[in-house]
Amino acid sequence: MEEQSKYILDFTLLQSTDSNSSQAMERDAFGVSLDYLISEGVDIECIATDRHKGIRAELKKPAYHRINHPFDLFHVSKSIKKKLGLKAKKRCNKDLSPWINCISNHLWWSSRTCGGDDVLLQEKWMSVTEHVGNNHRFRNNQMFKRCAHDPISGRDQTDIKWLKPGTTPHRALHEVVHEKSLLKDMSHLTGFKHTGELEVFHNMLLKYAPKRQHFSYLGMRARLQLAALDHNSNVFREQATTKKDPRWTAAFSKRKKDWIARKVFQAKQYGFRQDLMKLVLKRAASGRWVCGQHVLRDAETEVPPNIAPVQLESKEALVQSRISRYANRDV
Numbered sequence: 488m489e490e491q492s493k494y495i496l497d498f499t500l501l502q503s504t505d506s507n508s509s510q511a512m513e514r515d516a517f518g519v520s521l522d523y524l525i526s527e528g529v530d531i532e533c534i535a536t537d538r539h540k541g542i543r544a545e546l547k548k549p550a551y552h553r554i555n556h557p558f559d560l561f562h563v564s565k566s567i568k569k570k571l572g573l574k575a576k577k578r579c580n581k582d583l584s585p586w587i588n589c590i591s592n593h594l595w596w597s598s599r600t601c602g603g604d605d606v607l608l609q610e611k612w613m614s615v616t617e618h619v620g621n622n623h624r625f626r627n628n629q630m631f632k633r634c635a636h637d638p639i640s641g642r643d644q645t646d647i648k649w650l651k652p653g654t655t656p657h658r659a660l661h662e663v664v665h666e667k668s669l670l671k672d673m674s675h676l677t678g679f680k681h682t683g684e685l686e687v688f689h690n691m692l693l694k695y696a697p698k699r700q701h702f703s704y705l706g707m708r709a710r711l712q713l714a715a716l717d718h719n720s721n722v723f724r725e726q727a728t729t730k731k732d733p734r735w736t737a738a739f740s741k742r743k744k745d746w747i748a749r750k751v752f753q754a755k756q757y758g759f760r761q762d763l764m765k766l767v768l769k770r771a772a773s774g775r776w777v778c779g780q781h782v783l784r785d786a787e788t789e790v791p792p793n794i795a796p797v798q799l800e801s802k803e804a805l806v807q808s809r810i811s812r813y814a815n816r817d818v
């Protein structure tokens with residue numbers, strides 16, 4: 488696993504019912520966090536995000552010109568699967584359905600094996616519309632001239648439900664695969680970057696901060712910090728082994744609606760808890776504070792009381808106006 492995936496900048500906690508203001512908040516928070524990291528001397532080589540327009544514009548600023556900006560494959564493949572899924576819901580496109588997972592896997596494979604070359608990535612990706620039609624050679628391509636799989640056996644030739652070019656489901660697939668903005672964004676997918684670790688972090692975060700419970704600002708901050716310590720202490724665990732073999736388990740995937748083989752990793756380490764407790768006792772012994780309450784009081788929270796764009800002038804006047812309005816209505 489690559490070292491760069493260890494550090495997670497998580498902006499998904501910034502959510503709003505209004506998608507425009509949510510996008511603006513994410514962009515602002517992103518800029519502020521990035522400037523903070525740079526001012527702290529962190530050398531940022533690469534930031535993988537989804538295809539968020541605001542973040543994309545932010546990273547085009549001259550101050551960030553050295554930062555490489557790949558797109559997260561997980562998000563791109565998810566959006567492709569969603570588009571194909573919607574098309575496959577129509578009865579006329581139902582033959583597209585069995586191909587959707589293969590097409591998503593093909594995108595991952597294309598990115599992983601393109602060696603950083605965007606032409607090769609595009610050709611590999613677009614070849615999927617030929618492959619599903621049982622054509623595995625592409626004379627007009629510059630680099631990717633034939634499918635990488637073994638020759639297809641005679642039995643598979645007849646058993647596989649190929650999508651004939653020109654049919655409605657094939658046209659629907661072609662539309663998604665050749666979408667202009669997707670092809671344009673392919674240059675951001677050549678580095679095979681994905682935020683799988685972030686998804687793992689979000690799952691683990693629920694242990695410290697369940698979504699159904701409300702926490703104060705300080706409580707939430709402490710829980711996020713504990714989750715970050717837990718994550719960073721365990722992020723590079725190796726696959727567990729028996730005496731000679733790697734360990735696997737069978738799990739049912741709700742997303743894939745089928746059984747999958749899952750790696751069993753080495754047990755998690757919680758040494759950070761002991762380290763934390765030692766630091767707490769050391770601080771207590773130093774006499775710099777007496778109890779936890781003291782630390783909490785000292786914290787600079789600066790949490791605004793609300794997010795209303797207009798200031799409340801007088802609660803009393805508001806109540807009076809409401810009472811008189813209703814009184815008039817009763818008359």
Ligand SMILES: [Zn+2]
Nearest residue numbers: 618622623634
């Ligand atoms: Zn093929």
